[in-house]
Amino acid sequence: xxxxxxxxxxxxxxxxxxxxxxxxxxxxxxxxxxxxxxxxxxxxxxxxxxxxxxxxxxxxxxxxxxxxxxxxxxxxxxxxxxxxxxxxxxxxxxxxxxxxxxxxxxxxxxxxxxxxxxxxxxxxxxxxxxxxxxxxxxxxxxxxxxxxxxxxxxxxxxxxxxxxxxxxxxxxxxxxxxxxxxxxxxxxxxxxxxxxxxxxxxxxxxxxxxxxxxxxxxxxxxxxxxxxxxxxxxxxxxxxxxxxxxxxxxxxxxxxxxxxxxxxxxxxxxxxxxxxxxxxxxxx
Amino acid sequence: xxxxxxxxxxxxxxxxxxxxxxxxxxxxxxxxxxxxxxxxxxxxxxxxxxxxxxxxxxxxxxxxxxxxxxxxxxxxxxxxxxxxxxxxxxxxxxxxxxxxxxxxxxxxxxxxxxxxxxxxxxxxxxxxxxxxxxxxxxxxxxxxxxxxxxxxxxxxxxxxxxxxxxxxxxxxxxxxxxxxxxxxxxxxxxxxxxxxxxxxxxxxxxxxxxxxxxxxxxxxxxxxxxxxxxxxxxxxxxxxxxxxxxxxxxxxxxxxxxxxxxxxxxxxxxxxxxxxxxxxxxxxxxxxxxxxxxx
Numbered sequence: 001x002x003x004x005x006x007x008x009x010x011x012x013x014x015x016x017x018x019x020x021x022x023x024x025x026x027x028x029x030x031x032x033x034x035x036x037x038x039x040x041x042x043x044x045x046x047x048x049x050x051x052x053x054x055x056x057x058x059x060x061x062x063x064x065x066x067x068x069x070x071x072x073x074x075x076x077x078x079x080x081x082x083x084x085x086x087x088x089x090x091x092x093x094x095x096x097x098x099x100x101x102x103x104x105x106x107x108x109x110x111x112x113x114x115x116x117x118x119x120x121x122x123x124x125x126x127x128x129x130x131x132x133x134x135x136x137x138x139x140x141x142x143x144x145x146x147x148x149x150x151x152x153x154x155x156x157x158x159x160x161x162x163x164x165x166x167x168x169x170x171x172x173x174x175x176x177x178x179x180x181x182x183x184x185x186x187x188x189x190x191x192x193x194x195x196x197x198x199x200x201x202x203x204x205x206x207x208x209x210x211x212x213x214x215x216x217x218x219x220x221x222x223x224x225x226x227x228x229x230x231x232x233x234x235x236x237x238x239x240x241x242x243x244x245x246x247x248x249x250x251x252x253x254x255x256x257x258x259x260x261x262x263x264x265x266x267x268x269x270x271x272x273x274x275x276x277x278x279x280x281x282x283x284x
Numbered sequence: 285x286x287x288x289x290x291x292x293x294x295x296x297x298x299x300x301x302x303x304x305x306x307x308x309x310x311x312x313x314x315x316x317x318x319x320x321x322x323x324x325x326x327x328x329x330x331x332x333x334x335x336x337x338x339x340x341x342x343x344x345x346x347x348x349x350x351x352x353x354x355x356x357x358x359x360x361x362x363x364x365x366x367x368x369x370x371x372x373x374x375x376x377x378x379x380x381x382x383x384x385x386x387x388x389x390x391x392x393x394x395x396x397x398x399x400x401x402x403x404x405x406x407x408x409x410x411x412x413x414x415x416x417x418x419x420x421x422x423x424x425x426x427x428x429x430x431x432x433x434x435x436x437x438x439x440x441x442x443x444x445x446x447x448x449x450x451x452x453x454x455x456x457x458x459x460x461x462x463x464x465x466x467x468x469x470x471x472x473x474x475x476x477x478x479x480x481x482x483x484x485x486x487x488x489x490x491x492x493x494x495x496x497x498x499x500x501x502x503x504x505x506x507x508x509x510x511x512x513x514x515x516x517x518x519x520x521x522x523x524x525x526x527x528x529x530x531x532x533x534x535x536x537x538x539x540x541x542x543x544x545x546x547x548x549x550x551x552x553x554x555x556x557x558x559x560x561x562x563x564x565x566x567x568x569x570x571x572x573x574x575x576x577x578x579x
Contacts, residue, residue: 003480003481003482004480004481004482006482007481007482007485008397008481010390011390011391011393011394011397012394014387014390014391014394015391015394015395015403015404015407017387017391018391018407018410018411018414018452018456019407019410021414021449021452022410022414024425024429025417025425028425028428028429029421029424029425029428032424032428082314083314083315083317083318084318086310086311086312086313086314086315086318087314087315087318087319089311089315090311090312090315091315094308094311094312104315104319107319107322107323108318108319108322109568110322110565110568111319111321111322113506113561113564113565113568114322114325114510114561114564115509115510115511115512115537115557115560115561115564116510116511116512116513117510117512117537117540117541117544117557118325118329118510118540118557118560118561119325120544121540121544121553121554121557122321122324122325122328124544125328126324126328152321155318183300183301183303183304184304184307184308185303185304185307185308186300186304188307206416209416210416212418213416213417213418213419213420213421214418215418215419215420215512215513216512216513216541220544240418240420240513243420243421243423243424243513243517244420244513244516244517247516247517248516258424259424259428262420262421262424265418265420265421266417266418266421269416269417269418269421270413270416270417272416273412273413273415273416274409274413277409277412
């Protein structure tokens, strides 16, 4: 039928929009980043630690921000893991299908609804003074403070997948282990974990993808120093937060460098997310 | 491994039982620790922000620094409110929705109709990747496309485009998932009666998946409402109420950022954050209610 064909083609045509957005994004960002890559060289830009906006003496490099992003995100993942895994066990194993599990998972869902800037504010006024009080860093800014807030922000993303994976582990396997006299903890480590491993890994990779791109909360807590972090409580800067911070007064070579950092961030998050998705599709 | 432990000479069942209990205790403590931030955040916002919430807060624009400073010095509440931010947020989200919702639903239906085909799988993967792109990068894109290319200056349109690109993948995937849940027999019944294909989509699929579509749309709106970074790069902010899409516009998260950077306006930071969070959570709860009632 003619009308059917028209509709089918219309549906297909609409999907081209996604292709266009992608091609347009890649084109615009590469075009915007070229002046910076030309001036400093692709690897020169990525591996340089300079960030000097003085006119006539301009020099920009991405390494401090790449380092800051990777370190804060991995730290967030390390802090997030025990919290998210325990929460998943609580919801999907210990108190499976009870009222208290529903309540807990609703509260965890609410964590995902808190805007990034509100996390930043809360971290700034409650976590940061606490860390300053403990005496680890003068003002309480730094890698650890940002990593901690990031960890809280990515918990709902990590748990949403692991809840599902853990509850999907076949009951017969668990019952078989119990009938051999295994304790609940032994069932968790010898039956649930091996069965759910790849799904859990995928969930944490996707959570990592979230952490890499977080902007506002990190900007407010990391201290915005354009250096490679020297320790857990050292200030630093991330790719996302340097864009947000320095964009206001940027033009020319600086703008191009910020776009180049955006391009790097885009490539890294796309790669991390793609890996996570592939693992999920393969095993789950 | 287990059996060896069980038939071993030494009886270690007490130790295993103790370990089991300790582990359970740890799980409960860590799970409680996980949910404590949300309770603390809500408590902080309520205790510090509630006193600034009044009628003026919703009806007046943000005060200038001098007004705020005088009020703080006299121990009064800061006059004015966030009307420019509220209108700006609603305005930009409305435009973003108009751009994103129809297109996303059509693409979602396309993905549903072409399960397992190579081209559709490519589109689905790209949509997933788009969902993972950091919002600040989308801000950069909207800056290059709209601020530099179309409006030649910071504008509400640029902000809306950034928000629309964020909404696209969320609505596309929720549309596809919703369509998958509709029993295929309903579709077939329509086709058996000789109903043309487009009418099956408009009169059968979309109405029967309506609650699912609504949930996806509301959740995507609640996701973009709190976005700050892309708006900093695209709409800049404004001290007055603006409904011109080619002019800079304020938004609630942008105002929070401005108040945060101005030591005289600290009280307004908490009340506007409280408002933003209440708004986001209300949308979230409505979305969950809709999906629970109809599924």
